[in-house]
Amino acid sequence: MLILENVQEELEPTLDPVLARAITKKGNNQFIKLGEDEVQYNPEFKLIMLSKLVNPYWKPEYAAQCTILNFIVTEDGLRDQLLGLVVREEKYELEEEKSNLVKQQNEFIQKLNMFEKDLLLTLNNADLDKILDSDELVLKLEETKENARLIAEAQVKAKETEKIIEESRKI
Helix, strand or coil, rough: CECCCCCCCCCCHHHHHHHHEEEEEEEEEEEEECCCCCEEECCCEEEEECCCCCCCCHHHHHHHCCCCCCCCHHHHHHHHCCCHHHHHHHHHHHHHHHHHHHHHHHHHHHHHHHCCCCCHHHHHCHHHHHHHCHHHHHHHHHHHHHHHHHHHHHHHHHHHHHHHHHHHHHH
């Protein structure tokens, strides 16, 4: 067994024959080519590669040639997942409401980003000499400001509801 630690997203080309299991037979023995040399291969050989990358991306050919396991779980994340499973069994509506709140928060963020992009595009296309006289720009600013205020109010309500749900989950 060989363990490689701190593996990055780019793998050494010399590992390709090992990952592809490019084994050749000569008589009763099995060989694998490593670099320029042919090395006798043991069928019991295992290669384990460990990475500390949070979300590594390896080329599809590597992923097809080996088994990738992701063991990254934080204690809080695991606790939240297990609690979610228990609450889903006992109080389905509560967990469903929490799930909907998470979706709603993500939609709020997307809407704010959309308004910001739209406003920046309008500013970018505005005539610099007449930027303060632009009715379109003033209307866009007012619209963005009002939408941001409405989203901020909805986020405050969502945070309050989330606190209530979290308290209920602790019971």
